[in-house]
Amino acid sequence: MGVRKAVKGVGDFLVETVGEVVAEVVLSVLACLLLGLLALTAHLAWSFSPRATLVGVAVLGLALAHGAWAAFRDPAKGRGRRGLAAVTSAGFVLTAATAVFLALYVPDCGCL
Template identity: 70%
Template structure:
């Protein structure tokens, strides 16, 4: 009875370890793809029009700053509506993407 339980425990450990290793590889690959896509977008945007790229970057920065302000300020009475909800969602998505790249983009692909 003890040998079967030990073998089952070792098997469960190996399956869990293999699952974590596969998940780590998948997340690293996803982070490298996201980083490559962001670099490609920046390159194509700059080659199309440097002025529009700078203007778009400034507008995106203002939107993200508004989203961060809406996220971290003391909430007012009622719910967020319209522009506040959109900028908050954009800031949250950008923050999660940055966190993914920070934790898993350890590739030499670029």
């Protein structure tokens, strides 16, 4: 009985280890693809119109700043987040999560 339990434990360890390695590779590839897509979008936008790109970046920055402000302040009594505050807060959270994801996985992909 002891040998079977040991073999099962080793098998479970190998399956878990291979699963983690595959997950890391998949996440690194996704991070590289996302970084490439963001760089391509910035390049194409700049090629199309540098002024519009700067205006778009400024508007996006203002929206993210408003989202951060709305996310970290307390809403008025009896009111939840509504309208623009809810949209910009969601955009800020999504952008922050994407930045953390890229910060964790892009250095391992070798594309820098």
